[in-house]
Amino acid sequence: MSTTTKQLPTSVPRYYSGEPSQLATHHLMVSQGRGCTEQARICASLNSSAVPMTHLSLSDYPSSAELQRAMLSILREATVGLRIYLLGNEDFIWPLHALARVAGLQPEEIQVIPSASCGHAIYCVHCSTTQHGALDSPHTCTECGVVLEVRQHFSRRLGAYLGVCADARQPYAQARS
Amino acid sequence: MSGFIPVRVTDIRQVTPVIREVSLQSLGTALPKFSAGSHIQVLLPNGKRNAYSLLSDPLDTRHYRIAVRHQENSRGGSRYVHEQLQVGDELRIAPPANLFPLHNEAHLHILLAAGIGITPFMPYCTELLRRGAPFELHYAYRNCISDAYVAQLRDLLGERLHCYDSPQRRLDLKHVLSNRPLGSHVYACGPQRLLDDLHQQAASLGWSDSRIHSEAFSAAQSGQPFSVQLLRSRQQLNVSADQSLLEALEAAGVEVPNLCRGGVCGQCQTGYLQGDVEHRDHFLSPDEKAASLMPCVSRGCGQPLLLDL
Numbered sequence: 160m161s162t163t164t165k166q167l168p169t170s171v172p173r174y175y176s177g178e179p180s181q182l183a184t185h186h187l188m189v190s191q192g193r194g195c196t197e198q199a200r201i202c203a204s205l206n207s208s209a210v211p212m213t214h215l216s217l218s219d220y221p222s223s224a225e226l227q228r229a230m231l232s233i234l235r236e237a238t239v240g241l242r243i244y245l246l247g248n249e250d251f252i253w254p255l256h257a258l259a260r261v262a263g264l265q266p267e268e269i270q271v272i273p274s275a276s277c278g279h280a281i282y283c284v285h286c287s288t289t290q291h292g293a294l295d296s297p298h299t300c301t302e303c304g305v306v307l308e309v310r311q312h313f314s315r316r317l318g319a320y321l322g323v324c325a326d327a328r329q330p331y332a333q334a335r336s
Numbered sequence: 337m338s339g340f341i342p343v344r345v346t347d348i349r350q351v352t353p354v355i356r357e358v359s360l361q362s363l364g365t366a367l368p369k370f371s372a373g374s375h376i377q378v379l380l381p382n383g384k385r386n387a388y389s390l391l392s393d394p395l396d397t398r399h400y401r402i403a404v405r406h407q408e409n410s411r412g413g414s415r416y417v418h419e420q421l422q423v424g425d426e427l428r429i430a431p432p433a434n435l436f437p438l439h440n441e442a443h444l445h446i447l448l449a450a451g452i453g454i455t456p457f458m459p460y461c462t463e464l465l466r467r468g469a470p471f472e473l474h475y476a477y478r479n480c481i482s483d484a485y486v487a488q489l490r491d492l493l494g495e496r497l498h499c500y501d502s503p504q505r506r507l508d509l510k511h512v513l514s515n516r517p518l519g520s521h522v523y524a525c526g527p528q529r530l531l532d533d534l535h536q537q538a539a540s541l542g543w544s545d546s547r548i549h550s551e552a553f554s555a556a557q558s559g560q561p562f563s564v565q566l567l568r569s570r571q572q573l574n575v576s577a578d579q580s581l582l583e584a585l586e587a588a589g590v591e592v593p594n595l596c597r598g599g600v601c602g603q604c605q606t607g608y609l610q611g612d613v614e615h616r617d618h619f620l621s622p623d624e625k626a627a628s629l630m631p632c633v634s635r636g637c638g639q640p641l642l643l644d645l
Contacts, residue, residue, distance in 0.1 A: 183542055238515045239542060241518065262518055
């Protein structure tokens with residue numbers, strides 16, 4: 160079954176190109192890794208824009224929590240005019256998106272740019288683990304073994320698509336024949 | 337549209353030489369509570385029907401208060417309030433509607449009022465003080481002409497109030513909007529020129545549109561008389577120079593849904609099949625104007641209008 164962008168439910172995020180905002184007075188880029196070509200391109204275009212750019216990378220911090228603390232301390236001091244660019248897996252960028260919203264940024268001031276390489280995050284609603292996989296085929300939960308149908312239902316809070324038991328007659332991993 | 341509420345004028349106060357405050361009390365049950373920024377439509381005995389912001393405490397269900405500025409080019413609404421309306425008069429009002437609400441996500445509310453544009457901010461201040469929410473009010477006016485409620489606001493707001501007594505001290509938008517914390521939102525009510533300047537200045541300082549909330553002074557202006565034909569009800573109407581098309585439709589018993597009566601809310605959008613339109617609204621896109629008009633402000637000109645009504 161093919162779905163065009165138009166038919167996607169509203170909960171499924173649309174991603175844009177990562178072009179620097181022309182209105183910004185300051186850019187903040189927060190990335191999960193370093194060195195992928197997409198990130199290098201965006202980093203270069205932010206650096207070449209006329210306004211200052213700050214870059215936080217997860218690789219410089221001992222944990223995601225430490226990176227989030229560093230981002231929040233920047234946002235606390237920031238003024239209107241800041242634009243933020245979040246790069247990484249969906250389950251890395253969406254919790255940061257939520258923090259940025261609470262800090263007072265508007266949705267159009269936040270660009271989320273997922274890395275294409277490691278598939279999508281899938282949240283198993285039965286055992287509450289987030290894992291990576293493809294959206295268009297059933298996914299066997301790596302934790303509880305239930306075969307999940309990945310719904311077109313994206314949780315911005317979790318940064319993941321919801322995976323629900325595909326066959327109600329086989330609700331447990333061990334029941335699979 | 338839901339039913340009108342009968343009210344009595346219980347007090348009229350001259351707030352400045354050009355601004356009158358009118359208190360209204362329900363003749364029946366308690367008035368509905370409203371949210372800060374709401375307006376009501378007032379049906380005057382002379383057939384005029386205008387929208388005015390509510391000034392009173394949103395939780396006060398005994399009285400509503402509005403303030404009306406005398407307009408030199410009045411089509412009859414503000415002149416009636418200033419010259420003929422008396423304490424004891426009975427009027428009808430439409431229930432409150434809000435096209436200018438507070439933005440609950442904001443961490444800091446920056447309010448910009450010019451002249452009679454102070455009216456929606458009176459309940460804003462009441463509500464924000466009640467919530468304990470951070471805010472400031474920047475108020476531009478002409479001393480002894482359009483300086484309604486300055487003394488009252490000074491007592492109420494203290495350092496939160498910033499006054500700009502034109503022309504001695506001008507409201508400097510760049511100063512007001514610079515170096516603001518991330519959760520700031522700005523609200524403006526005043527003439528179109530203030531709103532245009534605000535959008536331009538805010539954009540140059542990196543403010544995105546969703547942080548900017550505004551309400552224009554919006555009311556129908558007079559024009560040339562014209563006539564319209566109604567396709568479905570097979571009527572022909574003549575619209576006089578100081579009457580709006582919406583008022584002419586209402587006088588003929590044709591009800592069109594409406595809220596702002598000033599060309600901004602989009603409720604009264606009406607299709608037309610023939611004729612030339614002088615579009616005066618701030619709602620329709622250029623494409624939509626080819627087949628739709630806003631009868632609250634826009635008028636026919638040139639070829640006679642045929643409306644899909």
